[in-house]
Amino acid sequence: MTTTMPEVISDTDPRLTSFDRFERDAAQPKWLLNIRKSGLARFSENGFPTLLDEDWRFTNVKPIVELPFKPVTSLPVQLPAAADLVKFHFLKTSETLLVFVDGHFAPGLSRLPAAQKGVLITNLKDAITKVPELIEEKLSKLSTVDANGFTGLNTAYFEDGVFVHVAAGQSVDQPVHALFISTGRETGATSHPRNLIIVDASAQLTYLENFVSLGNAATFSNAVSEFFLGDNASVEHLKFQEQDENAFHIAGLYSDIGRDARFWSHSLALGSALSRNNIRARLNGPGLQAVLNGLYLTHHKQVADHHMFVEHAAPHCESHEYFNGILDDESRGVFHGRIFVHRVAQKTDAKQTNKNLLLSDDAKANTKPQLEIYADDVKCTHGATVGQMDEKAIFYLRARGLPLEIARRMLMHAFAGEIIDRVQHNVIREELDQIVWDRLEEKLATT
Amino acid sequence: MSKPLLEIKNLHAGVEGRKILNGLSLEMNAGEVHAIMGPNGSGKSTLASILAGREDYEITDGQVIYQGEDLLEMAPEERAHKGVFLAFQYPIEIPGVNSTYFLKAALNEKRKANGQPELDAMEFLTLVKEKMKVVELPEDFLKRPVNAGFSGGEKKRNEIFQMAVLEPTLAILDETDSGLDIDALRIVAEGVNRLKTANNAQLVITHYQRLLNYIVPDQVHVLSNGRIIKTGGKELALELEEKGYDWITKGDAVAA
Known part of the structure; x- marks a missing residue:
């Protein structure tokens, strides 16, 4: 039985009462406390979404609501050893690595880059002391666009996260790799990674967020990332999530994109019992291009949900959303893509596709592409498919001599490859290709 | 006289309870075009x-013997x-599968099955470049996903290109000429002609006589209601073009 009444947050809910410690913290700047308070208020107002909420009708967050709320308040004393980390992916992708353990920055495990003029790459806590004005100006300025209780909770409780500022015209050569580790030792252990990425005019950045688990307790990661892209900026973001299958994962990705900028944001959802990505992009200047691209591979009883809101607020912009899912066992994929084209956004070119490949009779996909268009000279398309492997394509391959197993494998890899091929950064794409290839081979070996 | 390459004997088949083939018989020898x-x-x-x-068809009677x-x-x-190859009437688009990768895998599967060593990437590329000339394909074709976004003519040319690489013993061309303009038709037909040898055979299925101006058959069969009702030389095709099908199919209408 699912809850159909809106969740009411009681005054004694630990999610409200745990906030005290920020108010008592004398080192907390006033402006930051105010931001936190507004987050708490938003959480308190909105609470947790229920299936009655149109934006959450396919994803029941009750298991998260019922989880004990145990925010991890300091860096765990017992840190993972470097040897524990080697099993994670992308560790050799970049010289720059920021490791967060249960939401706290772990300098001993991290490798910060050498100072570069016009570039600041550090943890948010450090940045708050170094560039407080910039953070006060930007933090939580995008993440208030939706009435999302989870984002409110993050804003109230975040401890740390990534901070990147690339000044106008600067380019960061190495990808910034952020590894978020849930130690997974205790049920309900909650972290709120908070990332702020500011890339000014004509500047360039590749940024990789990597969410993983060490243990297998039912933990909760509730992340928020805000992206500010100046005019003609170029940012490639890849979020890779392979947390433990008992873990819960919610992420908000908010972006504000300037004219002629290029933004690629890829989401790979492989892990977690339940993962939900709330992706919000505001296309704020003419001539820009935003590509939201994702792949979810689920099995057992996993649920992977991507919920998008792309707002065309200027003319001559292109937005493309491509999401493919490969779903096995009793798992479920959810895609909800809403494109909103303002009246001024003439010559919009918006495309949205969601394709789901079901490997079992019990797997399911819920897909809801949605267009809302108030301009009259636009090109907007959307499409969604849910189905088994294409029998005609299998026959075509077999008729050319490929055995059934190889034909199936080729099609499955191709289905994933469509998404992976859009990753611009060569090293990341190749590694991703290998990860997904291995995962699918494993899948094929067991079916 | 050696055995025929292909013998279809009294083939009856249908789909979902509907009979389509009603006792079709046909014989082809190596070196022939039908x-x-x-x-x-x-x-x-x-x-x-x-x-x-x-696999969608149910065979209710008859036999097909290929190479014994x-x-x-x-x-x-x-x-x-x-060595059986079907050039599809509607080639399938397979986004995400690179053409080179696909064709190399297909060729190597065939070679493996026939006890031949697999070709490595370099050997394959050399072979492919030579074969591309058969159908005048641009090289960037190979970098694209199989048939994805190809025009109708490109898809048909790609079928003949695959045929050139796989070197079938029995090629079945299912309306390869349909939907082609005259230039594309000429390229495709010339490609097919160049692939003809004394050891292989081509079964050309067509709706239009036009194709047979370019590909000269040894025999022409007229199919009606699932069986062959008339067989003749290449002049039969011309006669069909002139008179239509009615003059031979008329007496056959009751068969269904």
Whole structure:
């Protein structure tokens, strides 16, 4: 039985009462406390979404609501050893690595880059002391666009996260790799990674967020990332999530994109019992291009949900959303893509596709592409498919001599490859290709 | 006289309870080109699909012997390994599968099955470049996903290109000429002609006589209501073009 009444947050809910410690913290700047308070208020107002909420009708967050709320308040004393980390992916992708353990920055495990003029790459806590004005100006300025209780909770409780500022015209050569580790030792252990990425005019950045688990307790990661892209900026973001299958994962990705900028944001959802990505992009200047691209591979009883809101607020912009899912066992994929084209956004070119490949009779996909268009000279398309492997394509391959197993494998890899091929950064794409290839081979070996 | 390459004996087949082939018989020898013509719905494409091994059809009677073996017992890939090739009427788009990767895998599967060493990337590329000339394909074709976003003409040319690489013993061309303008038709037909040898055979299924101006068949068969009602030389095709199908199919209408 699912809850159909809106969740009411009681005054004694630990999610409200745990906030005290920020108010008592004398080192907390006033402006930051105010931001936190507004987050708490938003959480308190909105609470947790229920299936009655149109934006959450396919994803029941009750298991998260019922989880004990145990925010991890300091860096765990017992840190993972470097040897524990080697099993994670992308560790050799970049010289720059920021490791967060249960939401706290772990300098001993991290490798910060050498100072570069016009570039600041550090943890948010450090940045708050170094560039407080910039953070006060930007933090939580995008993440208030939706009435999302989870984002409110993050804003109230975040401890740390990534901070990147690339000044106008600067380019960061190495990808910034952020590894978020849930130690997974205790049920309900909650972290709120908070990332702020500011890339000014004509500047360039590749940024990789990597969410993983060490243990297998039912933990909760509730992340928020805000992206500010100046005019003609170029940012490639890849979020890779392979947390433990008992873990819960919610992420908000908010972006504000300037004219002629290029933004690629890829989401790979492989892990977690339940993962939900709330992706919000505001296309704020003419001539820009935003590509939201994702792949979810689920099995057992996993649920992977991507919920998008792309707002065309200027003319001559292109937005493309491509999401493919490969779903096995009793798992479920959810895609909800809403494109909103303002009246001024003439010559919009918006495309949205969601394709789901079901490997079992019990797997399911819920897909809801949605267009809302108030301009009259636009090109907007959307499409969604849910189905088994294409029998005609299998026959075509077999008729050319490929055995059934190889034909199936080729099609499955191709289905994933469509998404992976859009990753611009060569090293990341190749590694991703290998990860997904291995995962699918494993899948094929067991079916 | 050696045994025929392909013998179709009294083939009856249908789909979902509907009979399509009603006792079709046909013999082909190596080195021959046969054309099958017939009006829409006469069973042309069904025959092609059954020969290639599509599983949607129910065979109720008859036999197909290929190189002395029961073709109908073989999986589609096994037929391909033994030299059967179907040029699809509607080639399938396979986004995400790179053309080179696909064709190299297909060729190497065939070579493996025939006890030949697999080709490495360099050897394959050399072979492919030579074969591309057969159908005048640009090289960037190979970098694209199989048939994805190809025009109708490009898809058909790609089928003949694959045929050139796989060097089938029995090629079945299912309306390869349909939907082609005259230049594309000429390229495709010339490609097919160049692939003809004394050891292979081509079964050309067509709706239009036009193709047979370029590909000269040894025999022309007229298919109607799922069986061959008339066989003749290449002049039969011209006669069909002139008079239509009615003059031979008229007496056959009751068969269904």
